[in-house]
Amino acid sequence: MSEQPLTDLSQPEPVSGWNAAISSWLPAVILLLMTIVLWEAAVRIFSISSFIVPAPSEIAKSLVAQWGTLMQATVVTAGEILFGFLVSVVVGIALALVIVRFDWLGRALYPLVVLFQNVPKVALAPIFILWFGYGLAPKIGLILVIAFFPVTLSMLAGMQSVDRSLLSLMNSVGASRTQILFRIRVPHSLPSLMAGTKIAATLSVIGAIVGEFAGASDGLGYVIQFASTQLDTALVFAALLLVSVLGIAFYYAAEILERFVVPWAPKFSRA
Template sequence: MSEQPVVDIPADIAPPSKPALTFSAATRHWLPALILFLAIVVLWEAAVRTFSISSFIIPAPTKIVQALVAQWGALMQATAVTAGEILFGFLVSVAVGVALALVIVRFDWLGRALYPLVVLFQNVPKVALAPIFILWFGYGLVPKIGLILVIAFFPVTLSMLAGMQSVDNSLLALMNSVGAGPTEILLRIRVPHSLPSLMAGTKIAATLSVIGAIVGEFAGASDGLGYTIQFASTQLDTAQVFAALLLVSILGIAFYYAAEVLERAVVPWAPRFNQD
């Protein structure tokens, strides 16, 4: 048997390797946002001092930092509570959103009946549901997760539906011609094709989960950042309110970028916004 010749692939047609994220690339990625944030903080501090604005109305950034340091332990405990609610609620929202999308696409008659109800339910004011959930489920974790669910599942369902329904009709016709059934087409064609859209929807759901957790804590809670904001407001401690809001914002950023890291791992080929 003769040995097969080895063919060298020219460098100009070889697939390009994915560049590693270097320190300079990471700096370019975050530097504009950091500069803008620092400029806003400096202007904020200068405006409060120049116009002698009372800290009761708008505290200076230095006052917010002082409140953050003074209440560090309590704020970290509240942050941990809220982060747990966000995580559980987000996971439940993604699971329910994916399940609804699969049911709507797989069972045509049920999808035609279910989809309008999903859209109708999305128009219900979620703040009005918070007291009802407290009445039904008490003041524990369940009403917070329920409120996160009703707020965050819709973008997951809608994004996955858009991805599954955008499959090329010629590909569907080809699968039908080889005898593939609806379930096989769903699992082998529609679901993989919908992954980029689904991951985009999970990033939206991650930020909405933060809002749902805070609204749920406003309605009834004994701990968490929402409870801290509400309690500090009754004590007229505006600096602590802003400190808690800062931690809420950090949680939102953290969960958003965690979803983006998951997107890069699951669908590395998907197009995304590139700041470089």
């Protein structure tokens, strides 16, 4: 009589992609819906003026009524964010490579980079407007000074955490510093770099909005500022909602990019 193989109960059944996505997003969706319901109820029960805090239904009405204007502003702001983010990533990577490759220049640059990061970025916005005018350049400059630092710092941390025995091995076979940099340090730093780009993606949204606050004729930051002067609080919240959507979109775009760049990272490995 043949024995039936026992099922290994210690190994969980693999979860399908859709089920994993639903289980990941469901708590956030439930919490968001609960917040909206409680918000709407609180505004109606306590008769809070829409001038102070508009109800979600009022925000939705403003979103529908101003849909064309808001979509045009969203496209403008999204373009600024994308361009500024790409410039920030390029500059951040270049700085990290220079600091690691050239010791003397790295010792000179790194303290200046940290010092520059402590400068209030809001204070730089009017200066950039004065230097570059009211076009795209001041927004890109502001995004750059806000978003490049996490890229540089994350890549530096990755490149400087390489196993010393591996570096000694490369030195023993006669590898140059440039070869060690691009064959060992840079590949090793990619997971850390991608984590820094996700931070930079969200900071780029902040930089674009601050730049539009300082001086712009279009974009979500301009809409928020204009609606504030008109005491249209519902429109302010509608624009803020779209800013949040942009932030989430850019963050998860960086997350998807991370899956393509470092699919071998431990966070993506399957059990």
